[in-house]
Every structure is written in C-alpha cells, then in structure tokens.
Amino acid sequence: MTGRLGFWLAHLFVLAYCGVLIGGFAVQFVTGDLPCPLCILQRMAMMLVAFGPLYIIVRTRRGDVRLADYAMGYGMSIVAAVVGAAVAVRQILLHIVPPDPGYGSPILGLHLYTWAFITFCVVVVFCGVSLIFARALVPRGVRFGWPSKVVCGLFLVIVAANMVVVFLQAGFHWFLPPDPDRYEIFHSLAFWDAGARSGGATE
Amino acid sequence: MASARRCVAGCDLAPLRRRGRSRFGLMFGRRSSWFLIPARSSRFGHYFEQMATILFAVLLVAGWLVVRGSGRGTVLAAWTVSLVAILLLFNYHVGAKLPLNF
Numbered sequence: 047m048t049g050r051l052g053f054w055l056a057h058l059f060v061l062a063y064c065g066v067l068i069g070g071f072a073v074q075f076v077t078g079d080l081p082c083p084l085c086i087l088q089r090m091a092m093m094l095v096a097f098g099p100l101y102i103i104v105r106t107r108r109g110d111v112r113l114a115d116y117a118m119g120y121g122m123s124i125v126a127a128v129v130g131a132a133v134a135v136r137q138i139l140l141h142i143v144p145p146d147p148g149y150g151s152p153i154l155g156l157h158l159y160t161w162a163f164i165t166f167c168v169v170v171v172f173c174g175v176s177l178i179f180a181r182a183l184v185p186r187g188v189r190f191g192w193p194s195k196v197v198c199g200l201f202l203v204i205v206a207a208n209m210v211v212v213f214l215q216a217g218f219h220w221f222l223p224p225d226p227d228r229y230e231i232f233h234s235l236a237f238w239d240a241g242a243r244s245g246g247a248t249e
Numbered sequence: 250m251a252s253a254r255r256c257v258a259g260c261d262l263a264p265l266r267r268r269g270r271s272r273f274g275l276m277f278g279r280r281s282s283w284f285l286i287p288a289r290s291s292r293f294g295h296y297f298e299q300m301a302t303i304l305f306a307v308l309l310v311a312g313w314l315v316v317r318g319s320g321r322g323t324v325l326a327a328w329t330v331s332l333v334a335i336l337l338l339f340n341y342h343v344g345a346k347l348p349l350n351f
Contacts, residue, residue, distance in 0.1 A: 198316045209305030
C-alpha cells in the first residue's frame, strides 16, 4: 500500500512541476512578461529537480525499485532544489529594496521568483520526509503503465518547448538581455520590424 | 599602457570592485585561476549567455536518458553535467553588471 503511495507521490511531484512550468509559459504568453536570464535558470533548476522522481518512476519498469535508487532520485532533487533556491534568492535580493517594483507581474501577491523559492523549499521538505520514510515508500508491486508514460512524455515536451522558446527569445545573439521585452529571433529575421535589425540584443 | 582597472581581456573591473566582488562572481571568491569562468566581457564569457538554449538541449538529452531507462551511472553523469553547466551560467550572471539605480 505505502509502496504504491510512494510511486504515485513521485508522479504527483513531476506533474506539480510540469504545472509550474506550464504556469510560467502562461504568464509569458498571456501577460507578455518575458523571462529574464535568472527566471530561465530557475526553470532549468526545476527540470533538474524533476529528474529525481522521474528516475524513480522509470525504475519501476525493471520491477521493484531498490532503496538505493529511491534515495538517489530524491537526493538529486534536493541538490537541484538547493541550487534553484540559490538562484531564486539571488533574484529576490536584487529586487528587495522597497522602491523596486520587482520583475514582472505578481501572481497572488508574490512575484514568480518568490513562488519559485517557495516551491524549492517545499521540494526539500518533501524529499526529506520521503527519505525518512524511504523503506515504506519505495515503490513495490507497481506497474509502469500509461499514466507513467504520459507524465514522462509531458515532461520531455515541456523541456523541448522551453528550449524552443528560449531560442526564440535569444535569437542568434550572444547575449540574452537582462530585461527582455521582445523575441530577438523575429526582430533578427525582420519578421516584425526591419529597423530592429541594427539594434539586436545588448546588455 | 593599459589602465590598472582593466584586465588583459579588456573588461572593466571597477564596477564589480565597488560592490566588493571579483569578476568571477561570489561563488569563487577573489582568486583567479585558469579554470574559472570570466563573469563578462571577456572573449569566452560571451558564450555563457547563449548557453541557455544549449543547456535546455542538454537537459532534454538528460531527460531522454532518464526516461529511456538508462543505467544509474549514465543518469547520474547526465544530471551532473547539466547541474555543473547551470552553476557555470549562474556564476556568469552573479558576476554580471547590474542596473542598480541606488
């Protein structure tokens, strides 16, 4: 019973981060707030965090998951969450002086980088608790079925979509601007504004 | 003769020094070594912004390796490479000039 719980908690973990990353896309495309370089670093850290439970899910293909694999999965997540939290703290501190309105629009009263920091803290707590009860939560008697395939596929699609969007944002320039306000690739190719060709991305 | 403020690669160290920081960012302190990544404006420093697209590609490959059920060592190696690349990019941003209008 608890073995199944550990299995589905890993799915919930990956799905939660997929939701967060899709939410980031929603903010980007609906409100028009383009992610800054630190926001993109946080997205990367979220993906690294999700590799942990993804690894645990995929190990069920070979039958029961070993305790060592379970510990390795959530260990990877903790390390990546600490890195992500460091990036988020860096961005929070950049905008902490009171007159600074912060970067982007606040969601539910907090900026996205603050939410990112909260998610990384939640991950550390979740992984810690999972490792405390690791013997009980190691997936046993479960099958790698279609829900697992959907979760894995969704995650890979989101990583690929991020890669494409970042390429559109950076274009062929060496520099991703610290305060981006347009997709450089369209301006570089003169789809929207022929005059922008001479501008390019600068820092 | 070049100014004492400028390094060989031509980057201005004064703004970072005013903020009490080396050009290599907070993570590596003030010592410079050949393996450290210049924070900005050097010949090689430019490559670490464009790395965002490449890094997502690395993450995609690592994710694919995880999903296809590669061995423990392979997964760990791919994950570690991604993590180190992210840390290098973060180090680059930590050392970059900021428009702090204090």
